[in-house]
Amino acid sequence: MATSATLIESEKPDTITVAYEHPWTVRVAHWLNAVAVFVLITSGLRIFRAFPSFGPKIPQQNFWVPPPGITLGGWLGGALQWHFTFMWIFAGSGLMYVIYQVVTGHWRQVLFLPRDIPGVWPMARHYFLFGKKPAIEAAYNPLQKLAYTSTIFFGAMSFLTGLVLYKPAQFWWLTWMLGGFHLARIWHFAAMCGFVAFIPGHLIMVLLHGWNNFYSMITGWKRDPEYLE
Amino acid sequence: MADEQPTSAEDRREPADDPKASATESANQEAPKSRESDGEIPRAEEPQPEQPAAFASARSGPAGEEVRDVTSRERGRINRRELLKLVPLIAIGAFAIPKLQEPLLMDGVGLSDWASGKLFGRHREAQTFSNNDVVPFDRFPYNYYDVVDPEVDLGRWTLTVEGLVKRPGEYKLQQVQVFPKVVQNTRHVCVEGWDVVGNFGGTRASDFLRSVGADLTARYLEVECADEYYESIDMATVLHPQTLFCYEMYGQPLDRGHGAPLRLQMPTKLGYKQAKYLNTIRVTNVLKGGKRGYWEDQGYSWYGGL
Structure with a gap:
């Protein structure tokens, strides 16, 4: 084993090792979803501005008024246009990703399961408290699995609560299941907060892992993958 | 190694x-x-x-x-x-081009409206509530776009009925009220995000339209209001059993702030579709002047369904 590997390296000194990490479906779903999440959060905050409360209209007690600078759409009507357009792209790309994972069986690599729980803290300690890096044992480490599985959860939650807010009368059973119109609005906001919590961590990790890693989410191929060093 | x-x-x-x-x-x-x-x-x-x-x-x-x-x-x-x-992804960048942005967003809203219409259950009723769930009258907001009271002369008011109807003309309020009164506790949902459960009474729109010989296969009911508000509603929603020509709230005749003497009340639509101070209703297949609704013509979704 070792010999043949050595042989190959010495025979081809000018080659680059590349690994196909992200298939087309995942990359397309990822970028469509990334844009959609950005648009939905910013336009959603503009929509929230129209009634920034979770209580009654009279008397109105504002929860938080999002500053216009972080919103999209300019006014309620404009924001709703963005929201009602990109909800399709969001749901479509999310569904595309989930179907891909289920059909290929790759969900096993990335779905966070109870057995991953013990591995979360060592990984978090490594990243945030500069602890020792735990041995990489699989495609995704437990913290990654937790993060990526959370986004699917937040996505599903946004989608279902969004359906209730959009069509409470047509989806009356879903409205009932989610505890009613008011609660759905709170959960819809909470799911948005989930994405907002995920995104900075995700972006920091992307920065820490450099261009090579980022580029693999574009072309699919990663140069000199760390697990083959 | x-x-x-x-x-x-x-x-x-x-x-x-x-x-x-x-x-x-x-x-x-x-x-x-x-x-x-x-x-x-x-x-x-x-x-x-x-x-x-x-x-x-x-x-x-x-x-x-x-x-x-x-x-x-x-x-x-x-x-x-x-x-x-990945070139197909560039298509999404078209949203960043000012010239294309508005048409694309209109397409998106159009798709949503189309799907909403397909999804609409003609006999699926919006949730109704017990009297205990109804907010007190003084906590039911007066929401208006221009004036809270367009000073309708209630004594001389008539409803103008036009378009694809066998018996067009001027109808007195009493002529709208001869039909069985429907009273319902339903949720009024504002596009802004708030909602209130109120008590509404009125004539089923379908009862009245049948009595004036309206073409119920027409596409729209258009309404014009005393405050120069205007709306157009898809016929499926107009014929929904919970769609009312509403003349009462909380057992009292509509007050001036809530659209006296007659307004639309549709628990399957958002608030901005529920026009107040009705003056004219028109059954039609073609919207007059292509006008879809006061807010819709400024960018709100036309369907506005719940």
Whole structure:
């Protein structure tokens, strides 16, 4: 084993090792979803501005008024246009990703399961408290699995609560299941907060892992993958 | 070296699938090529017999990723090809082009409205509530776009009925009220995000429209209001059993702030569709002047359904 590997390296000194990490479906779903999440959060905050409360209209007690600078759409009507357009792209790309994972069986690599729980803290300690890096044992480490599985959860939650807010009368059973119109609005906001919590961590990790890693989410191929060093 | 061998073989979740095989194949094909071009004599079959197994375990990532050794030219080619395959994504960038942005968003809202219409259940009723769930009258907001009271002369008011109807003309309030009164506790949902459960009473729109001989296969009911507000509603919603020409709230005649003497009340639509101070109703297949509704013409969704 070792010999043949050595042989190959010495025979081809000018080659680059590349690994196909992200298939087309995942990359397309990822970028469509990334844009959609950005648009939905910013336009959603503009929509929230129209009634920034979770209580009654009279008397109105504002929860938080999002500053216009972080919103999209300019006014309620404009924001709703963005929201009602990109909800399709969001749901479509999310569904595309989930179907891909289920059909290929790759969900096993990335779905966070109870057995991953013990591995979360060592990984978090490594990243945030500069602890020792735990041995990489699989495609995704437990913290990654937790993060990526959370986004699917937040996505599903946004989608279902969004359906209730959009069509409470047509989806009356879903409205009932989610505890009613008011609660759905709170959960819809909470799911948005989930994405907002995920995104900075995700972006920091992307920065820490450099261009090579980022580029693999574009072309699919990663140069000199760390697990083959 | 042996210790450094990736633990991939054991941890790979999908052992022995295609990527591994093709990795071996392509590596085997490409390796000799590069040697030939270097003018070297292909260095024999010696390592090859035992290569596949050993090679394969080293040549795939922990998740079974396909791994290749490529020259930088080959890598460039692969990357360009993969980049090209993402070209469809550029389409989404069209939203950033000012000229295309509005038409695209209109298409998006149009798609949503179309789907909403398809989804609408003609007999599916919006939730109704018990009297305990109804907010007190003084906590039911007066929401208006211009004036809270357009000063309708209630004594002389008539409803003008036009369009695809057998008996057009001016109808007195009493003539709208001769039908069985429907009283319902339903949710009034504002596009802004707030909602209130109120008590509403009135005539089913379908009862009145049948009595004036309206063409119920027409596409729209258009309404014009004393405060110069205007709306158009899809006929399926107009004929919904909970759609009312509403003349009462909380058992009292509509007050001036809530649209006296007659307004639309549709628990399957958002608040901005529920026009107040009705003056004229028109059954039609073509919207007058292409006007869809006061807010809709400024960018709100036309369907506005719940």
